Amino acid sequence: MRDSVVKAIEMIRETVPEKRVLIDEPMRGHTSFRIGGPAAALVLVNDEAELSAVLAAVTAEGTEHMMIGNGSNLLVSDEGYPGIMIKLAGSFExxxxxxxxxxxxxxxxxxxxxxxxxxxxxxxxxxxxxxxxxxxxxxxxxxxxxxxxxxxxxxxxxxxxxxxxxxxxxxxxxxxxxxxxxxxxxxxxxxxxxxxxxxxxxxxxxxxxxxxxxxxxxxxxAKQPVAYPSAGSTFKRPVGGYAAALIEQSGLKGFKVGGAEVSEKHSGFVINTGGATCEDVLAVMRHVREKVFEDSGILLEPEVRLINCSL
Ligand SMILES: Cc1cc2nc3c(=O)[nH]c(=O)nc-3n(C[C@H](O)[C@H](O)[C@H](O)COP(=O)(O)OP(=O)(O)OC[C@H]3O[C@@H](n4cnc5c(N)ncnc54)[C@H](O)[C@@H]3O)c2cc1C
CATH class of the missing domain: 3.30.465.10 (Uridine Diphospho-n-acetylenolpyruvylglucosamine Reductase; domain 3)
Incomplete structure (x- = not known):
């Protein structure tokens, strides 16, 4: 674990009880994709005073950090996240x-x-x-x-x-x-x-x-593959079109790498059919982007937030 993370965690523990400072927390348990390696730490913050203390600690130590909500729009690297994830709970609910x-x-x-x-x-x-x-x-x-x-x-x-x-x-x-x-x-x-x-x-x-x-x-x-883990629409709606329609027109419905697949039910969604890794999803996304660009000249931009990984 990086030095700055260790120091920030020490400071955070002065304010946030131990049981809410989760070390090496697997992010697959905090994302709707059910994908993601461990965050160096995930801190559950119950009120504004705690949040302020956590932000002061990561600012003082220059520690990489990010806030997550319910993880419904996140694709987290298989390596996880080297910094501190902050998740709101308690009075924020x-x-x-x-x-x-x-x-x-x-x-x-x-x-x-x-x-x-x-x-x-x-x-x-x-x-x-x-x-x-x-x-x-x-x-x-x-x-x-x-x-x-x-x-x-x-x-x-x-x-x-x-x-x-x-x-x-x-x-x-x-x-x-x-x-x-x-x-x-x-x-x-x-x-x-x-x-x-x-x-x-x-x-x-x-x-x-x-x-x-x-x-x-x-x-x-009726329209969405709600039975499978996903992060919703993978790509943003491009100007003058729909990502799902472009993907379908490129013949990519059902395109699969490992456990990641362009949904047959809704081609705007990449789904985790079981055991998909972040790399599987990225491979599907890269191929979809390339093929759609080749066929239509439109470069799809991800709507899903890529955490510690890139296309
Ligand atoms: C099956 C499915 C269907 C979906 N359908 C839709 C849809 O119809 N329309 C749509 O818009 N989206 C849809 N989504 C995507 C997702 O639901 C939305 O993007 C949602 O708003 C993400 O909320 P979250 O709490 O899960 O945020 P997360 O995914 O945890 O985070 C998203 C971003 O918000 C930031 N963030 C979260 N909370 C805070 C905070 N308190 N302060 C500052 N930053 C914060 C995070 O840092 C991150 O960058 C769908 C997803 C799934 C899985």
Whole structure:
């Protein structure tokens, strides 16, 4: 383990209890792809004070580190990650209605999208249905400006509470100032950590909301290879086209290397058919990119975040 990691872990242990500082933690247990070697350490952080202490430690030691959400959009190297992974838990898992404005809800960054959708449905708050089936956490969804069925997280998020990368300062950023665009937010440029998001919804009958959620879930299950581990759409939607259509037109449905395969059900997804390595997935991605470029002149860009590996 690198010196700076050892020193940062020593400092972190002064604030975060031992049982939440996981050494050599296999990342396959923290990713929807079920792929990834060990992170030198994975720290589960329960509140803002702990996060601030962890960020101060990694900043002081110059330690490589990154935040993960629910790992639904990550491809982690088979070698793992040489630095410190930070994952939010505890107080970041709370979701509540604003006491002054009943149409506003504040969700901690670690709250899952599915739980958010269930909470909003029960409370008769509409506007989040499009996102109900997107795997992952609120933090990951804000970071990625996740979207589906014509909606994007930017449509509902009014304010985001963030911490600066060195852990010193906490502030609120308005939805407009988050510079959201297709699968992009300002958090990707500025490196701040997302703590929570305040959303504005509209009132509706819970049974109508539940019906819309169920309808979208049925559409998702019919089209996507939900039975296999994956990280969702492998590539971003290129300007003027759809990655899945281009991949299909290039005859790559079912293209396989090792345990990684272009899904027969939805060619936009690379799936782990069992025992796929990161290298298998990268080999599929490289071939898909080359073939699609050859056939269409369009260079597909990955939507999946590549951790300690590259195309
Ligand atoms: C079956 C399947 C279907 C999918 N369908 C969709 C879809 O319809 N639409 C869509 O947009 N995506 C989809 N995805 C991709 C994925 O669900 C989204 O990208 C999701 O927003 C990732 O959230 P996460 O919490 O898992 O983040 P992670 O994958 O853990 O992280 C993603 C990025 O966000 C950063 N991040 C996470 N939390 C924080 C935080 N608190 N502060 C700062 N940075 C943070 C991480 O550093 C990382 O760079 C799908 C994935 C799967 C497996």
């Amino acid at each position: 709370s979701i509540e209605r604003d006491a002054d404005d009943p149409l506003r809800v504040k969700a901690g960054a670690a709250v899952l999208m599915s739980r958010t959708a269930a909470f909003l449905t029960e409370n008769g708050l509409s506007g989040f249905e499009f996102a109900s089936g997107i795997p992952g956490s609120i933090g990951g969804a804000v970071f990625m400006n996740a979207g589906a069925y014509g909606g994007e997280i930017k449509d509902v998020v009014k304010n985001v509470r963030v911490m600066d990368p060195d852990g010193t300062n906490v502030r609120e950023i308005s939805g407009e100032d988050m510079r959201f665009s297709y699968r992009h937010s300002r958090a990707q440029d500025d490196g701040f950590l997302i703590l929570s998001a305040e959303m504005e919804l509209t009132p509706d009958d819970p049974s109508e909301i539940a019906a819309r959620v169920a309808e979208l879930a049925a559409r998702r299950n």
